[in-house]
């Protein structure tokens with residue numbers, strides 16, 4: 567089953583050149599892959615189209631077979647619930663505790679409090695954040711804040727997780743732990759798309775890699791081909 571498909575997608579910002587030019591690829595349900603390329607190659611733009619933070623200038627983005635061009639108004643929020651997002655600057659609610667930040671997607675879904683508590687404890691345990699559950703984001707290190715952002719993005723088990731340079735602030739050990747966590751999501755049904763220009767990290771993960779160059783998709787490397795390089 568295909569969860570995401572880009573069909574000849576181009577994106578031109580007002581007054582700018584083509585941030586994406588005629589990009590086509592698809593992602594299977596439960597697949598993890600990376601997208602890499604130089605600064606300005608179009609990685610963030612591609613992720614923004616998936617979250618409906620931007621719209622294509624030409625072509626179509628299909629998510630679970632639905633053309634996102636047709637998703638408007640109140641349906642945008644509904645679509646975004648199916649896409650977990652991890653940013654480099656985590657966009658946490660600074661006046662809410664770690665546990666409250668992580669619980670937010672479940673609260674928005676109207677889940678029962680008892681069930682929310684259980685799920686929050688479980689994900690905080692997995693990410694080594696349980697001792698910090700009552701802390702405010704301002705009392706955390708950059709790495710801890712990043713893990714809170716990741717916990718919040720994955721807690722509702724979205725169809726897809728998109729992450730933009732998710733290990734930018736983290737030391738190598740923590741980066742490896744975060745990547746291992748991402749790699750465990752597909753077996754729970756979540757596809758994972760990670761934008762990164764850390765080529766060493768990307769190669770170590772032995773996953774499919776899309777390569778963008780000036781907005782064009784110039785390579786689509788399978789894990790097997792990556793192993794041969």
Ligand SMILES: Nc1ncnc2c1ncn2[C@@H]1O[C@H](COP(=O)(O)OP(=O)(O)OP(=O)(O)O)[C@@H](O)[C@H]1O
Nearest residue numbers: 579580582585603604605606607608609610611612
């Ligand atoms: N809101 C915007 N308005 C105009 N141009 C933009 C906008 N956002 C991005 N661009 C341009 O589109 C191109 C692609 O940018 P994008 O942020 O997608 O690249 P990137 O590969 O994510 O880069 P980086 O690795 O530096 O984050 C760049 O030339 C950028 O200057």
